[in-house]
Each structure stands twice: as structure tokens, then as C-alpha cells.
Amino acid sequence: MARLDFPKDFVWGTATASYQIEGAYQEDGRGLSIWDTFSHTPGKVVNNDNGDVACDSYHRYEEDVALLKNLGVKAYRFSIAWPRIFPQGTGEVNEKGLDYYRRVVDALIAAGIEPCVTLYHWDLPQALQDKGGWANRDTIDAFVKYAEVVFKAFDGKIKQWITFNETWCVSFLSNYIGAHAPGNTDLQLAVDVAHNCMVAHGQAVKKFRELGVKGQIGTTHNLYWYEPYSTKPEDVAAAHRNRAYYNEWFMDPTFKGTYPPFMVDWFREKGVEVKIQPGDLETMSQPIDFIGINFYSGGFGRYKKGEGLFDCEEVQVGFDRTFMDWNVYPDGLYKVLSWVKEEYGDIPIYITENGACYEDELTADKRVHDVLRAEYYKKHFIQCHRVIESGVPLKGYFAWSLLDNFEWAEGYKKRFGIVYTNYETLERHPKDSYYFIQKVIADGGLDV
Ligand code: GCO
Numbered sequence: 001m002a003r004l005d006f007p008k009d010f011v012w013g014t015a016t017a018s019y020q021i022e023g024a025y026q027e028d029g030r031g032l033s034i035w036d037t038f039s040h041t042p043g044k045v046v047n048n049d050n051g052d053v054a055c056d057s058y059h060r061y062e063e064d065v066a067l068l069k070n071l072g073v074k075a076y077r078f079s080i081a082w083p084r085i086f087p088q089g090t091g092e093v094n095e096k097g098l099d100y101y102r103r104v105v106d107a108l109i110a111a112g113i114e115p116c117v118t119l120y121h122w123d124l125p126q127a128l129q130d131k132g133g134w135a136n137r138d139t140i141d142a143f144v145k146y147a148e149v150v151f152k153a154f155d156g157k158i159k160q161w162i163t164f165n166e167t168w169c170v171s172f173l174s175n176y177i178g179a180h181a182p183g184n185t186d187l188q189l190a191v192d193v194a195h196n197c198m199v200a201h202g203q204a205v206k207k208f209r210e211l212g213v214k215g216q217i218g219t220t221h222n223l224y225w226y227e228p229y230s231t232k233p234e235d236v237a238a239a240h241r242n243r244a245y246y247n248e249w250f251m252d253p254t255f256k257g258t259y260p261p262f263m264v265d266w267f268r269e270k271g272v273e274v275k276i277q278p279g280d281l282e283t284m285s286q287p288i289d290f291i292g293i294n295f296y297s298g299g300f301g302r303y304k305k306g307e308g309l310f311d312c313e314e315v316q317v318g319f320d321r322t323f324m325d326w327n328v329y330p331d332g333l334y335k336v337l338s339w340v341k342e343e344y345g346d347i348p349i350y351i352t353e354n355g356a357c358y359e360d361e362l363t364a365d366k367r368v369h370d371v372l373r374a375e376y377y378k379k380h381f382i383q384c385h386r387v388i389e390s391g392v393p394l395k396g397y398f399a400w401s402l403l404d405n406f407e408w409a410e411g412y413k414k415r416f417g418i419v420y421t422n423y424e425t426l427e428r429h430p431k432d433s434y435y436f437i438q439k440v441i442a443d444g445g446l447d448v
Contacts, residue, residue, distance in 0.1 A: 011396030031087025038181030049411030225298030257285030298332030
């Protein structure tokens with residue numbers, strides 16, 4: 001048996017997002033977001049579920065904070081719903097919306113937990129979507145205005161700020177694949193959206209510096225670890241394209257102020273151009289204080305003409321899979337974090353999401369023995385430790401998620417929580433994985 005101790009100042013936390021947990025979708029002046037529209041459109045979400053009530057955290061946030069406190073985390077990552085602050089995306093500030101987050105932030109601070117705020121976790125005001133959404137550059141200005149209001153309202157209380165959550169999902173998943181709101185299927189649109197979001201990120205960072213807001217600012221990208229199935233050049237190239245679609249397409253602009261040229265060429269062959277205006281690349285690559293990485297999975301790819309967008313097919317090599325059908329690839333976490341350091345330097349890294357979906361059963365005595373989820377966490381903690389030992393500046397880890405919640409297009413069927421949500425009574429019940437993480441935090445490490 002070996003003992004793995006984490007650095008004393010390692011930040012343990014959990015994460016959630018506004019639309020996934022809050023509910024109260026029409027309360028206190030909240031405007032509608034693209035997720036209200038999408039989830040209220042029949043056929044878009046499994047079971048036609050929606051976030052009208054979700055976990056009702058809008059009213060039960062104190063219970064959630066108590067769960068966090070009992071878990072022993074140092075930080076909690078949550079997102080602010082833009083349509084609560086600006087119901088129409090721009091215009092008058094809705095103070096009642098800000099008040100809700102004031103209550104949450106104050107409750108966290110009183111419990112000794114550092115609030116980590118995501119400004120954009122996908123709930124774009126519908127009023128802005130009606131004018132073209134992220135494909136319209138006016139949305140960039142609206143975002144910066146919204147960010148400014150939130151920066152000023154919470155300056156000094158927030159340790160970590162994240163501009164965007166998973167720009168890949170905001171762009172390609174939502175505007176090319178069409179699985180998420182607003183549900184478009186247009187590759188040019190997706191590339192435009194990705195670009196505009198990254199410009200908006202950069203402008204928000206500039207505004208943050210200009211205002212002298214306290215705390216640190218960064219962004220969160222969802223990275224995957226794709227490897228070539230063989231050393232054949234065509235397999236290596238195909239797997240690289242697939243990886244770059246998630247990783248380099250977002251990481252290069254953020255850190256290098258460039259797009260990967262081989263991907264630009266690939267898109268151009270498909271008739272798609274990146275529309276860069278003067279100054280954009282410099283704006284996108286504003287220095288940031290840390291990078292947030294959401295990591296769930298990875299895999300192996302090989303060349304196959306006509307397969308997907310990149311002539312790359314995924315090869316099954318016998319990974320365990322979660323209930324989302326995602327490969328469990330803890331080694332991939334080690335590899336991707338090592339790659340980030342190698343490719344982008346010594347930027348402090350936070351895993352802003354990692355976790356797993358499994359089928360859970362609530363026992364008569366209100367327990368959930370989620371052995372597979374606890375094991376998933378353990379395997380990934382081991383890789384976190386290993387990567388820190390190797391010299392990668394990994395500073396913290398946020399488990400996705402504190403509680404079962406609205407899993408976007410998958411509705412409520414897919415549970416990611418370390419706390420079970422009973423959607424009928426809205427009661428919360430900590431699962432075994434919660435107690436596992438609680439012990440790791442209390443012990444400052446784990447025995448393996
Ligand atoms: C994402 C989002 C989360 C998801 C989680 C599980 O990564 O897609 O940030 O909101 O719920 O990742 O799919």
C-alpha cells in the first residue's frame with residue numbers, strides 16, 4: 001500500500017451550473033434563455049425534461065452550502081445566469097437577480113468556502129439569440145457589459161473567475177452537431193461562434209484588468225485525449241485532427257493567439273473560413289491567471305475516409321465505459337495535463353470538472369452505494385497526484401457534480417452527482433462517492 005499526499009494548498013471543490021440546478025425559471029424577473037426555449041421544444045431533451053424546477057437550488061441553496069461544508073471542500077464552482085442579471089441580455093440590471101447570487105456568495109463565505117464563478121455556462125438570454133446569438137458580434141459587447149456588472153457587484157468576494165465554460169460545446173456541439181441549444185447544424189456558424197466567444201473571453205479579461213478586480217481570471221476548455229491507434233502516418237494525422245477539434249482549436253488561440261494551421265486548412269476545404277478581425281487574435285490571447293480543464297474521457301482514433309468531420313474513426317480498445325457511454329481513461333488525464341504543460345508552459349491548472357455518470361439506486365435507508373463512481377474518482381485522483389509529482393502545476397480539482405442535476409439533452413436520467421437528488425421531493429442524499437471524497441479531503445490524500 002502506498003500513501004499519496006496532496007499539497008497542503010491543493011484546492012478541492014465541486015462544480016455545478018445555473019440552468020442545471022437552479023429552477024425558479026420565471027422568478028424575480030429572470031428572462032428566458034436559449035435553454036428554456038430548447039428544453040420547451042418537444043423532442044430536444046430526453047423525456048422532454050426541462051430546467052423549470054431542476055434541483056430548486058434557487059430556494060435550497062442553503063442546503064447545498066451545508067452539504068459542501070460537511071464535505072470539507074475549500075471551493076465551490078457555480079455559474080451565474082446571465083438572464084437573471086439582464087433579462088433581455090442588455091439594458092437594465094435586474095437587482096433581484098444579483099441579490100440571489102449575493103445570498104449564495106455570502107452563505108459560501110460564511111461557511112468558509114471560496115466561491116469560484118463561471119460567467120457563461122450556456123444560458124444565453126433568448127433575446128440575444130433572436131438577434132443571432134454568439135454569431136452576432138454585438139453579443140460580445142453585451143457579454144462584456146454583463147461581466148462588468150458582475151465583476152463590480154462581487155469584487156473582493158470571488159477568488160476565481162471563469163469567463164466561459166467549454167467553448168467547444170457552446171460552438172460545435174450547439175451549432176454544428178445541434179445537440180444543445182440553440183440546436184443549429186451549420187459548421188460555418190459553429191466556427192464563427194467559437195471565434196466570437198474567444199474574443200468575448202479576451203475582452204472580459206481586459207475589462208477585469210482595467211477595473212482592477214481582485215482575484216484570478218481564466219477560462220475553461222473541455223479537453224479530450226485522443227491518440228492514434230497505430231503509428232501509420234494517416235492514423236496519426238486523423239487522431240491529431242480529432243484531438244485538435246477539442247484541444248488545440250481552443251487552447252492555441254487562448255495561449256498563442258493563433259489557430260492551428262492544419263485545422264484552418266481542413267475547414268477551408270469544407271468551405272469554412274475563420275473570420276478574424278484586426279486585433280482579435282491579440283484579444284483572445286490576453287494573459288490569464290490559470291486554465292480550467294474539464295476532463296471526462298479520451299480514446300484512440302484511426303483514419304477512415306468519410307468518417308465524421310475529420311476522416312477519423314474511434315477504435316474500441318476495451319475501456320470500461322460510464323452510463324454516458326464514455327471511455328474511462330484516467331491515464332488520459334495524466335497525458336493531457338502533461339501535454340498542456342509541454343505545449344503551453346507553466347500556467348496553473350485547475351481541473352474544473354471531472355466525474356462520471358452511473359445508474360444509481362436509492363436504498364430504503366436513503367443511501368446510494370455508487371461503487372463505480374467512487375472508483376472513477378479514485379483512479380483520477382491517483383493521476384492528479386502523479387501529474388503533480390511530475391512537475392505539472394495542477395492546483396485544484398472540482399468534482400462534477402455536487403448533486404444530480406439537469407444533464408442538458410439527457411435530462412434527469414443521467415446522474416453525475418456525488419449527492420443524489422430525489423426529483424419528486426427534491427431531497428438530497430449524499431452517495432458513497434461523497435463520503436469517499438470527504439475522507440480524501442480530510443486526510444489530505446489517499447492510500448492506494
Ligand atoms: C459539460 C458541462 C456540464 C455537464 C458535465 C457532464 O462539461 O458538459 O460543463 O454542465 O453536465 O460535463 O456532461
